[in-house]
Amino acid sequence: xxxxxxxxxxxxxxxxxxxxxxxxxxxxxxxxxxxxxxxxxxxxxxxxxxxxxxxxxxxxxxxxxxxxxxxxxxxxxxxxxxxxxxxxxxxxxxxxxxxxxxxxxxxxxxxxxxxxxxxxxxxxxxxxxxxxxxxxxxxxxxxxxxxxxxxxxxxxxxxxxxxxxxxxxxxxxxxxxxxxxxxxxxxxxxxxxxxxxxxxxxxxxxxxxxxxxxxxxxxxxxxxxxxxxxxxxxxxxxxxxxxxxxxxxxxxxxxxxxxxxxxxxxxxxxxxxxxxxxxxxxxxxxxxxxxxxxxxxxxxxxxxxxxxxxxxxxxxxxxxxxxxxxxxxxxxxxxxxxxxxxxxxxxxxxxxxxxxxxxxxxxxxxxxxxxxxxxxxxxxxxxxxxxxxxxxxxxxxxxxxxxxxxxxxxxxxxxxxxxxxxxxxxxx
Amino acid sequence: xxxxxxxxxxxxxxxxxxxxxxxxxxxxxxxxxxxxxxxxxxxxxxxxxxxxxxxxxxxxxxxxxxxxxxxxxxxxxxxxxxxxxxxxxxxxxxxxxxxxxxxxxxxxxxxxxxxxxxxxxxxxxxxxxxxxxxxxxxxxxxxxxxxxxxxxxxxxxxxxxxxxxxxxxxxxxxxxxxxxxxxxxxxxxxx
Amino acid sequence: xxxxxxxxxxxxxxxxxxxxxxxxxxxxxxxxxxxxxxxxxxxxxxxxxxxxxxxxxxxxxxxxxxxxxxxxxxxxxxxxxxxxxxxxxxxxxxxxxxxxxxxxxxxxxxxxxxxxxxxxxxxxxxxxxxxxxxxxxxxxxxxxxxxxxxxxxxxxxxxxxxxxxxxxxxxxxxxxxxxxxxxxxxxxxxxxxxxxxxxxxxxxxxxxxxxxxxxxxxxxxxxxxxxxxxxxxxxxxxxxxxxxxxxxxxxxxxxxxxxxxxxxxxxxxxxxxxxxxxxxxxxxxxxxxxxxxxxx
Numbered sequence: 041x042x043x044x045x046x047x048x049x050x051x052x053x054x055x056x057x058x059x060x061x062x063x064x065x066x067x068x069x070x071x072x073x074x075x076x077x078x079x080x081x082x083x084x085x086x087x088x089x090x091x092x093x094x095x096x097x098x099x100x101x102x103x104x105x106x107x108x109x110x111x112x113x114x115x116x117x118x119x120x121x122x123x124x125x126x127x128x129x130x131x132x133x134x135x136x137x138x139x140x141x142x143x144x145x146x147x148x149x150x151x152x153x154x155x156x157x158x159x160x161x162x163x164x165x166x167x168x169x170x171x172x173x174x175x176x177x178x179x180x181x182x183x184x185x186x187x188x189x190x191x192x193x194x195x196x197x198x199x200x201x202x203x204x205x206x207x208x209x210x211x212x213x214x215x216x217x218x219x220x221x222x223x224x225x226x227x228x229x230x231x232x233x234x235x236x237x238x239x240x241x242x243x244x245x246x247x248x249x250x251x252x253x254x255x256x257x258x259x260x261x262x263x264x265x266x267x268x269x270x271x272x273x274x275x276x277x278x279x280x281x282x283x284x285x286x287x288x289x290x291x292x293x294x295x296x297x298x299x300x301x302x303x304x305x306x307x308x309x310x311x312x313x314x315x316x317x318x319x320x321x322x323x324x325x326x327x328x329x330x331x332x333x334x335x336x337x338x339x340x341x342x343x344x345x346x347x348x349x350x351x352x353x354x355x356x357x358x359x360x361x362x363x364x365x366x367x368x369x370x371x372x373x374x375x376x377x378x379x380x381x382x383x384x385x386x387x388x389x390x391x392x393x394x395x396x397x398x399x400x401x402x403x404x405x406x407x408x409x410x411x412x413x414x415x416x417x418x419x420x421x422x423x424x425x426x427x428x429x430x431x432x433x434x435x436x437x438x439x440x441x442x443x444x445x446x447x448x449x450x451x452x453x454x455x456x457x458x459x460x461x462x463x464x465x466x467x468x
Numbered sequence: 469x470x471x472x473x474x475x476x477x478x479x480x481x482x483x484x485x486x487x488x489x490x491x492x493x494x495x496x497x498x499x500x501x502x503x504x505x506x507x508x509x510x511x512x513x514x515x516x517x518x519x520x521x522x523x524x525x526x527x528x529x530x531x532x533x534x535x536x537x538x539x540x541x542x543x544x545x546x547x548x549x550x551x552x553x554x555x556x557x558x559x560x561x562x563x564x565x566x567x568x569x570x571x572x573x574x575x576x577x578x579x580x581x582x583x584x585x586x587x588x589x590x591x592x593x594x595x596x597x598x599x600x601x602x603x604x605x606x607x608x609x610x611x612x613x614x615x616x617x618x619x620x621x622x623x624x625x626x627x628x629x630x631x632x633x634x635x636x637x638x639x640x641x642x643x644x645x646x647x648x649x650x651x652x653x654x655x656x657x658x659x
Numbered sequence: 660x661x662x663x664x665x666x667x668x669x670x671x672x673x674x675x676x677x678x679x680x681x682x683x684x685x686x687x688x689x690x691x692x693x694x695x696x697x698x699x700x701x702x703x704x705x706x707x708x709x710x711x712x713x714x715x716x717x718x719x720x721x722x723x724x725x726x727x728x729x730x731x732x733x734x735x736x737x738x739x740x741x742x743x744x745x746x747x748x749x750x751x752x753x754x755x756x757x758x759x760x761x762x763x764x765x766x767x768x769x770x771x772x773x774x775x776x777x778x779x780x781x782x783x784x785x786x787x788x789x790x791x792x793x794x795x796x797x798x799x800x801x802x803x804x805x806x807x808x809x810x811x812x813x814x815x816x817x818x819x820x821x822x823x824x825x826x827x828x829x830x831x832x833x834x835x836x837x838x839x840x841x842x843x844x845x846x847x848x849x850x851x852x853x854x855x856x857x858x859x860x861x862x863x864x865x866x867x868x869x870x871x872x873x874x875x876x877x878x879x880x881x882x883x884x885x886x887x888x889x890x891x892x893x894x895x896x897x898x899x900x901x902x903x904x905x906x907x908x909x910x911x912x913x914x915x916x917x918x919x920x921x922x923x924x925x926x927x928x929x930x931x932x933x934x935x936x937x938x939x940x941x942x943x944x945x946x947x948x949x950x951x952x953x954x955x
Contacts, residue, residue, distance in 0.1 A: 287929055
């Protein structure tokens with residue numbers, strides 16, 4: 041965050057005194073005020089800010105819910121209902137938190153696909169990108185742990201199924217499983233430690249998010265053109281330009297979020313989770329939350345337990361290799377006519393996998409899931425390296441400014457005030 | 469966002485500039501109101517919930533099994549309350565104390581219900597730092613606090629510090645000669 | 660480029676329609692009912708909730724507990740709106756066990772703060788008295804039951820104005836009306852009954868309610884307000900269960916409208932401000948250090 045100089049000049053004596061001891065204000069100023077932002081960013085780039093807002097929302101609602109929640113197998117279900125019924129606005133806090141998890145994943149998927157489309161994962165942003173993959177993994181772990189807490193049927197059986205997955209690990213699987221359970225099956229000790237970890241992980245996510253933002257401020261943001269900032273004309277200051285755009289986008293996103301909270305609060309959950317956990321009865325269809333469905337489909341596409349588990353984890357980990365699997369010099373799919381089509385195919389395959397994950401593993405569904413799983417991996421292992429080698433990309437624009445003003449022109453041409461560009465000091 | 473209204477670029481006085489300033493202010497105000505409104509449910513959720521309030525409904529205590537001289541502990545809204553059956557001698561002693569001798573002057577008559585001087589009903593936590601005083605102990609034979617040595621008389625009034633005040637009296641009323649209802653005063657449940 | 664998109668879209672459609680064809684057969688979907696509490700402006704019908712409570716109390720409560728609902732809830736805003744006095748009177752008809760100072764179990768009349776006393780002392784007793792499986796608790800049952808609507812309806816169901824989240828109450832209503840003669844040749848094991856809408860059709864609950872079983876209050880002229888039929892009873896009790904499962908639904912929907920309208924207006928203002936701010940930018944902006952970004 042300190043890689044691009046410090047334009048903050050403390051005014052008061054107190055500010056000077058503090059700044060010379062801890063340059064905190066200067067750090068914030070250089071990172072979130074004077075930081076240069078490519079001027080051609082579209083609304084897909086507001087999802088980073090939206091994700092930070094969602095992380096804060098989840099942590100705050102979670103801390104408040106924890107004031108009322110009881111993590112014991114005997115009382116967990118009823119304590120959640122106590123929150124829903126008796127705690128002032130408890131229903132609001134709980135629905136914000138439960139739907140907030142889904143909205144967090146909506147935003148993160150937009151963020152990830154934006155990254156893949158515009159090639160943001162490529163050099164020099166590999167570390168930034170891998171930190172993002174780590175955040176995604178931590179989010180999945182947190183969401184899974186959180187889903188067990190209401191201790192309904194889906195909580196209990198989700199915990200049983202997922203911990204059984206770890207039992208597939210050769211040699212140490214059983215040990216890991218019983219360490220997670222704290223018993224001979226999923227039970228009260230399991231719930232207790234899951235609660236503890238569910239409370240811990242968001243703070244680890246916050247830590248990695250700080251690194252992620254730090255890395256972003258070292259390399260600067262990618263942009264729809266995929267070319268770097270070359271002059272001041274290519275960029276605008278983070279504040280107010282990016283700030284106001286992020287705030288606007290976040291408010292629109294919150295309106296969308298509010299719709300789910302107030303009008304479809306249970307749509308994204310499962311009815312079975314309103315049945316208290318019962319170790320003697322398994323629900324007819326065990327289905328994870330929607331955001332896990334593609335990976336669940338990959339898990340079930342393989343007839344072998346260990347093989348399915350390996351493939352499922354590989355599906356996430358292979359993301360981290362993208363910077364080295366992609367051989368193209370061009371970042372943005374806007375200039376990659378062939379790879380762009382494969383990208384859209386990849387999006388469709390991911391959606392299909394998600395939908396197949398919700399279907400029973402039988403007949404045509406299994407075949408479709410296998411085909412989609414195959415493409416998922418081929419996209420990374422074959423398409424990314426080969427298309428990059430053989431594709432002829434379109435000519436890249438000379439500068440970021442050119443992409444907003446049109447080729448050949450320095451400024452103007454799209455309603456951009458010429459005077460402001462030529463002589464910023466002549467105004468005011 | 470409000471500070472953007474003060475941007476030197478804004479053309480004050482011009483109709484467009486005024487409108488823009490107004491819109492900037494309205495937006496800033498909207499964000500502030502939204503943030504405030506969002507905070508409200510979080511604060512409200514920390515207040516006693518509906519179950520706690522319902523459980524704090526008035527509590528009936530039957531006095532008939534309480535022997536003379538006995539102190540009975542009851543809990544109302546999670547707070548300890550002493551119900552003490554006082555002997556004639558204790559009542560007399562309590563009434564005879566000159567108010568000038570008291571740290572927190574209050575006549576005995578103000579600490580019991582009219583016509584029910586036999587019954588003293590007080591909160592059971594020392595007014596110093598909240599310990600539970602032990603009954604029938606100390607120089608004044610009311611209560612003696614084991615933590616810091618405060619002494620109370622048979623009217624629950626503090627006679628020796630460090631406690632600053634008398635044991636407070638919870639809201640209650642006599643339903644009959646042998647039954648009190650804690651948490652209700654003047655025919656209305658307290659909030 | 661267009662061809663791949665068409666290809667991808669048709670692939671998506673093909674696989675999804677494949678599943679529609681193979682949707683599970685045998686159990687029909689519950690018929691869709693109209694509910695006063697459905698939709699963005701939905702409100703509970705207080706008279707209906709009171710009737711539904713009467714059905715629960717007189718019929719269902721002999722087997723089904725409702726452990727999470729307190730008597731006091733019946734007087735709270737957004738519910739059946741009984742008066743505090745009615746609730747006190749109602750509660751006092753029930754007995755609650757507690758321990759006295761001597762540690763003995765004693766019975767006292769229930770108070771408004773108490774939950775509904777269950778019909779069986781515990782789940783094992785309930786199971787033993789009902790052929791091995793305890794009748795489900797009613798508290799959140801309306802949210803715990805649903806049925807799959809499949810593609811593409813599940814997308815429509817999430818949308819504003821055409822959305823649908825009353826699958827649970829529809830199912831409860833259908834189930835109570837779903838008792839019928841088994842198809843010829845279908846074997847009905849003892850202790851089970853044929854129900855059209857129950858998964859697998861063999862339900863352990865005998866037909867619980869029939870026409871005329873519950874007598875509803877009449878209006879001022881002594882005429883019935885609603886018919887005393889299984890159809891009406893089941894609608895009323897299902898509505899009551901919807902309230903029991905989501906007692907703050909009306910508050911939630913009312914608040915939601917205000918929140919969303921506020922956010923949309925705020926978004927409009929922010930959009931205007933954003934446009935004005937961005938209108939000011941030319942090519943060069945203060946505070947930039949672009950030379951540090953030249954390395955790549």
